[in-house]
Amino acid sequence: MLEASLPPAAKLQGALNPTSGIHWPLDGPAPVVKRHIESQALGRLIAARSRLPAIAGVGAAIAATLAATQLASSLQAPLPRRRSGRPAHDCRMRTRSARLNNFGMQAASISSSSAETGRIQSLGPSGSSGSEQLIWEWRPCVDVHFVRQAPQPGNDKNFAVVMVHGFGAEGSYYDAQVKVVADMGGTAYAFDLLGQGNSWPSVDPTRGASDSSSSREGLSRDSWGWGDALAEQFAESDGLAFGEPTWILQIVSFLEHVVNEERIYLLGNSVGGYLAAKVLARVTKQDERISGLVLANATPFWGWTSEDFAPWDGRLPAPSWVRPLATAWFGALRGSIGSMLNMVYASPDDGTMQARLESLAQRISDAASHPMGSAAFASILFAPKQEPSYGDALDLLAAEGLPVLLLYGDDDPWIVPFWAWRSARRVEATGEYYSLSPAGHCPHHEAPEAFNRVLVDWLARKEGLGAKCLPPTKLEDTIT
Secondary structure (H helix, E strand, C coil): CCCCCCCCCCEEECCCCCCCCCCCCCCCCCCCEEEEECCCCCCEEECCCCCCCCHHHHHHHHHHHHHHHHHHHHHCCCCCCCCCCCCCCCCCCEEEEECCCCCCCCCEEEEECCCCCCCEEEEEEECCCCEEEEEEEEECCEEEEEEEECCCCCCCCCEEEEEECCCCCCHHHHHHHHHHHHHCCCEEEEECCCCECCEEECCCCEECCCCCCCCCCCCCCCCCCCCCEECHHHHCCCCCCCCHHHHHHHHHHHHHHCCCCCEEEEEEECHHHHHHHHHHHHHCCCCCCEEEEEEECCCCCCCCCCCCCCCCCCCCCCCCCHHHHHHHHHHHHHHHHHHHHHHHCCCCCCHHHHHHHHHHHHHHHHHCCCCCHHHHHHHHHHCCCCCCCHHHHHHHHHHHCCCEEEEEECCCCCCCHHHHHHHHHHCCCCEEEEEEECCCCCHHHHCHHHHHHHHHHHHHHHHCCCHHHCCCCCEEECCC
16 A cells, blocks of 8 residues: 555556566455655655546546547647748748747758758747757748757667657657657657647648638738638648648658657557557558657547548638638637646646746747648548547557557546547557556656656666666665
8 A cells, every 4th residue: 555645656557577468456355565666756766556437427427538639739839930021832942940839949040942841940049958949841841849968879779669649738748758869879859740839831732711811920820721721832732721631741751751760669649649549550651760659648539520521621721601600619719728737737836837837838839830730620620530449549559569558647638548548548568558647648758757667767778778778766665
């Protein structure tokens, strides 16, 4: 039994060094304490047991998750970047100046003189962590922001961990994981999904009703993306949309064109885990580099439309009836960022955590002024679901024998333990399941020391690196 006098800390439920399969009993008596990590942030390590919540709790989780999807775009957009005085449809010469809403980042700027897609340009270092901020021009006038941190020279193990954030977040949410992956010899990538963080079209992709100026100056808030026709360079390509179909293509393309390492692991939180599972189900057979999947409170469901049923598929330009609905909804949700963060964290009233959440909420609020915020929000809401489903994707990955780590915050009001249990059941032949408590929907951010302790151990075993790369925490056997 855990002593009641222990300070609040993250408990890890699961065996630390399992040899195969998911090492937690689905039935039987309550487990005993096996080990603990002597760290104020880590607390005690205990063996896990399954815990099925009441059906009412599951329904509440579904309702809360659906409500959370409507918050997303209010958490996404960065402040607009100033551009030179060229026409809005011309992205050959531009100077981007971005206030990056990452932890501790300062404003950075770059200049580009080429319309060639696929170019990767540096924004400079990301704080003092040793990581680098970059912009990848994925498509003409479509920029993807990401952070990369490589290992020290002589310590490169030639594997990568690509991190996919949740809805309402950005790549910087993985700052704590980026560093530990690099410290153990891997290269860490954390990018912003299109329409979130700092990944946006560099010009207004539509013309007509929203084409009131040739530059961002003079544009009213939320004016981008509401024109009645696509701008020329977007009409010549595949058009532009946000949401699940586009994000899946973005991740696949990022793995193919940006990540060069010999072995790749995907790590996804919330909808990032949902997307990561679907992506790997599509590419595992074609890309021999795929080596494993890490799910952190992955959302098992997303969207409400399908390819066969959708009043609008999210491709710009949007129907005229969408704008008043989306802009009103988007505007109303901007004021709820702080309360939503408090809802999904297990210990929001803790003094240290409260300060972090207040700072995070302010940065997210500041970032929500991108002129395309409401149009992207609308596109995401109506984007159709893609095949395979999340559950089928896990089944396919299990059939392929892909290693899967499930690392869930146990106190998540949205993705309650029932959903973790269902996911774990699907991959029990190749998976490992751990739960952290107290930790909510974003365990990598709320309990990073505990999260990283398990993540690094799992990666070390998959890479055959041994215990020498583990974080400097002291393990002791505990008699119960």
